Amino acid sequence: MRRVARAVLFALLSAACTAGGGGGTVDAAPLSPTDPGQFRLLLAASDAPVVVNVWASWCLPCRSEAPLLRIAHQRFGAEVRFVGLNVQDSQPQAAAFLTEFGLAFEQYSDPRRRVPSLLGGVGVPITYFFAPGGELVHLHSGVIDERTLALQIDELLGR
Amino acid sequence: MEFTLLWAALLGMGMLWAALWLEDRAELLGEGRRVAFDRALVAAVAALAVGRLAAMISTGTNPWAHPGDIVIVRGGVDTGFAALTALGWLLWSARQRLPAALDELGPAALAGLAGWHAGCLFRGTCLGARSDLPWAVAQRGSEVSRHPTEIYAALLLLATAAAAFWWLRRGPRLGLVGFSALAAAGAIRWLTEPLRPSLGAGPVGWYAAAVAVGLTGLLWQSLRRGAVGSRSGPVP
Numbered sequence: 001m002r003r004v005a006r007a008v009l010f011a012l013l014s015a016a017c018t019a020g021g022g023g024g025t026v027d028a029a030p031l032s033p034t035d036p037g038q039f040r041l042l043l044a045a046s047d048a049p050v051v052v053n054v055w056a057s058w059c060l061p062c063r064s065e066a067p068l069l070r071i072a073h074q075r076f077g078a079e080v081r082f083v084g085l086n087v088q089d090s091q092p093q094a095a096a097f098l099t100e101f102g103l104a105f106e107q108y109s110d111p112r113r114r115v116p117s118l119l120g121g122v123g124v125p126i127t128y129f130f131a132p133g134g135e136l137v138h139l140h141s142g143v144i145d146e147r148t149l150a151l152q153i154d155e156l157l158g159r
Numbered sequence: 160m161e162f163t164l165l166w167a168a169l170l171g172m173g174m175l176w177a178a179l180w181l182e183d184r185a186e187l188l189g190e191g192r193r194v195a196f197d198r199a200l201v202a203a204v205a206a207l208a209v210g211r212l213a214a215m216i217s218t219g220t221n222p223w224a225h226p227g228d229i230v231i232v233r234g235g236v237d238t239g240f241a242a243l244t245a246l247g248w249l250l251w252s253a254r255q256r257l258p259a260a261l262d263e264l265g266p267a268a269l270a271g272l273a274g275w276h277a278g279c280l281f282r283g284t285c286l287g288a289r290s291d292l293p294w295a296v297a298q299r300g301s302e303v304s305r306h307p308t309e310i311y312a313a314l315l316l317l318a319t320a321a322a323a324f325w326w327l328r329r330g331p332r333l334g335l336v337g338f339s340a341l342a343a344a345g346a347i348r349w350l351t352e353p354l355r356p357s358l359g360a361g362p363v364g365w366y367a368a369a370v371a372v373g374l375t376g377l378l379w380q381s382l383r384r385g386a387v388g389s390r391s392g393p394v395p
Contacts, residue, residue: 102219
């Protein structure tokens with residue numbers, strides 16, 4: 001019995017040690033800086049619904065939702081525009097985060113966190129759901145779960 | 160800080176405790192309410208931890224490098240590994256009177272799961288697939304009406320818990336209620352899964368496995384001659 005328990009424990013630990021980055025294949029380019037005015041224009045000019053995720057590499061919950069955003073982008077990327085907004089972060093650490101999680105959608109940098117201050121919501125992460133043309137449909141403060149993300153994307157697609 | 164998951168968990172635990180209290184009053188618990196509640200609680204906590212670790216590993220997060228991520232439960236819990244852990248703990252901790260312990264825990268576990276699903280009212284996650292049915296509900300500010308999927312699941316689980324409790328009181332052969340509860344829990348999740356918003360197909364394979372194991376156990380216990388163990392205490 002003890003041998004079986006040890007074998008299971010060893011297998012679990014080995015699996016844990018070998019788990020690498022989620023995506024790992026994306027080489028992150030430097031993030032384009034943005035400001036509230038530019039970001040408003042980006043949203044208004046979009047013909048597709050937009051999901052905006054506010055994140056930072058130092059933010060623990062952001063790490064948890066990053067794999068969900070990667071999966072959502074892979075599944076809905078053709079119909080929904082995904083935008084990342086990195087705040088209060090350094091470029092090298094943000095780039096390392098993007099590479100680690102394989103986040104391949106467009107990313108912007110807002111070091112002074114001016115865009116979320118304008119759009120509303122507190123803390124990091126925040127996820128915004130915009131209809132085509134830039135109308136805010138839903139704001140989710142805090143880490144988002146799979147069901148909520150899928151539901152809000154479906155809401156956008158149902159409009 | 161968000162506490163909505165905590166409220167949902169507390170509702171689930173409350174329903175579990177209430178069901179065990181009812182069983183205790185009906186003198187259906189061989190080892191007492193506290194032992195059964197502790198057993199279920201440890202199973203739930205262990206399931207949560209292992210399920211979260213499995214979800215982290217499957218999405219590419221190394222638990223050794225980022226141990227703090229394990230507390231971000233909202234990031235995902237692997238249903239299959241969580242269920243296996245809970246079942247594994249129950250099998251080991253109740254090994255001396257396994258069929259009877261599973262029977263006792265069956266109705267209570269279903270009631271606890273019903274409470275967890277009803278906790279969607281705190282979390283704001285009750286709604287699922289789009290629907291035009293008269294009782295479909297729209298999100299605030301939305302015109303898209305949807306199935307209240309988690310309420311369906313909660314009601315089905317609660318009804319099944321009540322049926323299991325009634326059956327347990329009638330004193331069926333050992334193990335039948337426990338295996339039926341496992342099959343019912345898997346079947347209810349399986350049936351309602353297509354009505355849930357999801358980024359993938361959902362863990363339907365695990366639900367099917369739970370139904371298969373439950374039905375196999377049910378058949379096995381039904382066909383056995385005589386019953387092993389007793390409802391009142393451990394097997395000598």
